[in-house]
Amino acid sequence: MTILIVDDDLELLEQLSKALERKRYQIETADNGETALDKIFSVPYDLILLDIMLPRLDGLSVLREIRQAGLNIPVLMLTARSDVEDRVKGLDYGADDYLAKPFSMAELMARIRAMLRRDGNRDPVLRAGAISLDTRSRRVTQNGTPLDLTAKEFSILEFLLHNKGSAVSRFNMAEHVWGNEFDPFSMSNFVDVHIKNLRKKIKTPGDVPIIRTIRGIGFIIDDGI
């Protein structure tokens, strides 16, 4: 198992190399984007640890080049981000995972193990009736035709699908979808407004809304009956 570590922090580079070598991985390093690409295109790696902030060529550009070249190597991005919960983000760009600095060695090891092990994963696609929502690419389709949803609409639909078959309250929904931004001390009817807009975008034959209202409770989504 050969791992390429790309980071301009030489101290960190050293530290990571040592730790990973102790786990019997073959390690190579690069301290900038260009040499990273050179190496990647000449040697086959099993995994790449890629810092986002790099001299010469930043991590994102490196990643883009890798993917454009059709290489399917698992890439774990490293960022200075302190408090990431949903690594979903960025998966669009072809990164397989996303780890915030500073991270514990234990966590890094766990991720690396998981990524190397990973092949047939659970389905990242949520469905209900003719709707399917891909949590990775953040794309939604109805009978295959794509729906153009805004960020909030997507999150609301995702939340409803996660709770498919059971009603969720506006409050609960606001908590989950708005997260930190959610101010429990001021609730207008913004949830209803977004539901309305969602419904308008998800046209159904006979105008049977796929998102049903449970009076006094909230909203629910389920498969056809």
Added chain:
Amino acid sequence: MTILIVDDDLELLEQLSKALERKRYQIETADNGETALDKIFSVPYDLILLDIMLPRLDGLSVLREIRQAGLNIPVLMLTARSDVEDRVKGLDYGADDYLAKPFSMAELMARIRAMLRRDGNRDPVLRAGAISLDTRSRRVTQNGTPLDLTAKEFSILEFLLHNKGSAVSRFNMAEHVWGNEFDPFSMSNFVDVHIKNLRKKIKTPGDVPIIRTIRGIGFIIDDGI
């Protein structure tokens, strides 16, 4: 020390009472907003644990009534929120703290102790030059005259003030201010745009910007020289 617990979940009510009585607090309870208010206006409590979702009269209305009556009792709001970091929110409404359900008994105890101990706290007001920013009420003034900032502008200014005297990078700023929403994979110049708008709102004599640019690094705020 007498504590009033207001919650309609009778099981939780029982549980809390038991736990707090064991800590030698005097406990009274109410399971709806109206009886809560009755009790509050007849007996002097040292602290109120107040659920937001209540029958008859919701927690927020209860809180409003308490404050309108000029009562200064510390109030700890309970909500179903799962992942709160900044309790700053809602302080406007006169709640002193804000705890998410489900919470651990340990955490609740810690908060209660802290609230009862608290009197002369650290200053929740950040300053630099003529600017002062109240993290509680989320109000900003320049020489006493209020500035009308948007949410993002406020957060950016708050972050700069928290790091007064040292430059912060755009990336770092984006991480902290945008939190979860922050997508390290797509950075436009939105930070610069907000900085520009902030500067426009913070007029200074001679147009000496209070937020200075550190070329190649980011931005900094400090007192006058």
Added chain:
DNA sequence: ATATGTATATGACCATTCTCATTGTTGATG
């Protein structure tokens, strides 16, 4: 000093989000 590339500033513009007032709907009650 001048030129050149890079970093920053700004104006204009558009999509999204949210508030608000109004209207429609539902279910309980007499």
Added chain:
DNA sequence: CATCAACAATGAGAATGGTCATATACATAT
């Protein structure tokens, strides 16, 4: 069945957040 109150849906508009193209400032080498 009629009335009423609570709840939900909606349209319209305002504020916000963000993109982008362009202009400006700055650092460096010539």
